[in-house]
Amino acid sequence: MTLRELIERPHAWPAEEGGPGVAVSSRVRLARNLAGAAFPGWAGEEERERIWRELRGRLLELPALADSAAAGNAELSEQDRFILFERHLISREHAGKSRGSGIVLRGDERISIMVNEEDHLRMQALCPGLRLREAWQMADAVDSQLDAKVSYAFDARWGYLTACPTNVGTGIRASVMLHLPGLALMEEMEPVVKGVAKLGLAVRGVWGEGTEAHGHLYQISNQMTLGEREEDIVRNLETIVGEIVEHELNARRRLWSQREVVLRDHVGRAAGILTHAHILSSREALDLLSALRLGLEMGIVSRLERRDLLELLLLTQPAHLQMNEGRPLSPFDRDRARAELVRRRLGGVLRLAARGRRKSR
């Protein structure tokens, strides 16, 4: 399978996330560089191209990457690269790069590797739900298998050397994407963000900045990469995220008991606008789909599944919209195509429960 085929076929949604739907996905990425070669930012295009070709060959040999596809950035169109960015498989920066950089992607889209982004290697493993340790094991397998074939830039005192000092040491960044509408609607996000920051973790909106996260989607990740073992970083993050999940579930229970009308209004309006609007910005789509997901988790919205909403979230983003329409679209035409897509998918399908029905978990 080629990378183009992976891009064109419908996104491989992970099987049911399970759990209460607060933790959307878990991700671990490792930053590595080759010994004796300049970091990508300092290397010329020829040297980067040479490293990409070498690493591409090595990576595709690894047992952990059986059934993977690879392509140099220049072999893909800009739209294709932004499709991968919108699927969270590569960074926005990497999507902007051309010759001298490349991408390796496993067929199930659970492992993706950027070559010559900021570092020679950014290896990422992604799991649905709160499964950081599993993601860590997947990334670690690729790392260990590759370690036997190439020589990493490693210092006995500092650990893995990276282009940016914030990654030196373990080179690990573990993160969880959380859907926190309950805390947001109960106006309790602020203390959570502050508490988490005190524990040395970073909280940011997946889209948007700071606590003003669009769609109530937050990314929580480790800040420190130095002085801690990778396993400890992963376990520590998983513990804290588990506590935030409990906070969110607690907020949702209180939302039911104390602000049911506010909840129904929030979900109802989202359903009303999504099924009736003719112009929809990506930001508004994100916010409204988030409200619908909350409605689904709370048993207010029926005849819809989590993956339907995740799919819409993806399909309403600019590059996916343009791929779907088969042509470049102006911002206004995107807003229009987005509204039409959402109306077509949700209109006549969506049902709101007239009476209170609380999903037991």
Next chain:
Amino acid sequence: MTLRELIERPHAWPAEEGGPGVAVSSRVRLARNLAGAAFPGWAGEEERERIWRELRGRLLELPALADSAAAGNAELSEQDRFILFERHLISREHAGKSRGSGIVLRGDERISIMVNEEDHLRMQALCPGLRLREAWQMADAVDSQLDAKVSYAFDARWGYLTACPTNVGTGIRASVMLHLPGLALMEEMEPVVKGVAKLGLAVRGVWGEGTEAHGHLYQISNQMTLGEREEDIVRNLETIVGEIVEHELNARRRLWSQREVVLRDHVGRAAGILTHAHILSSREALDLLSALRLGLEMGIVSRLERRDLLELLLLTQPAHLQMNEGRPLSPFDRDRARAELVRRRLGGVLRLAARGRRKSR
């Protein structure tokens, strides 16, 4: 029929307005005072009570007021008086008054008279659509018939004397309520307001201030009461309003041809929110019902009539909501009851045309 019965029975909606639905209603009110009696603001409660009793008797004898009901303000509850205010039959100030003031209302709600508001007499006639001359004739009939029975405060040089100098002379205030969403959506309200002001007329939001009229509902009225004959004031206003109606219809045509998606989005969102919200402020209800009315006029909304929307506009106002629920409501409970009422009335009824269908007029 008593005034209480008039209040409790459903509002007597005028028969079909006819026309293109831009001019919602036409109103003429005359300010008059009795000779040899202090203006209400200067009179004691006893004197005002004596004048009310005298005028009540005289008014109910007039042929133009056959089939009318009367009540002193103190005989009505505050809620009843605000019901009359919300129906535009009395002023907000008059609704706040108690003993010493009164109201006479014709059974068809087309003529209403406030006794001891700012003047001894404020006589108002109301017609649906753009029918100012008809409203003027109705008010004039009451005025002439009463003139034969009482002695008005009148000065040969100044004309009718009134409590506020702005009403001296003819004492006439003619006004038309206009629904101007086309001009608003085409962003052309500003020049219209300025042009009308230059012609000596006043434009204000029926609700809200200035050009930020809620629900795109505007009131256009004469400013001058001195130095012009009543017939000229009425004819002049009717001519200018006729031109504004043409501007609005022109803007709506361009809305279709140049901004159809914006129009469909505006109407669609209104329909979506009105049928799905669980909390609705009176301001938002006004704005959304206005959008629905535009959709109706443009042939986008079906299975609904103008009077259904006018009725909802009225029933969603605070005093009507409370009368409907049979108890006083907190502001939050009103927003909730309002949303429920609107959902119940419109849910399952409203239909939006999938394809463009332009009403020919």
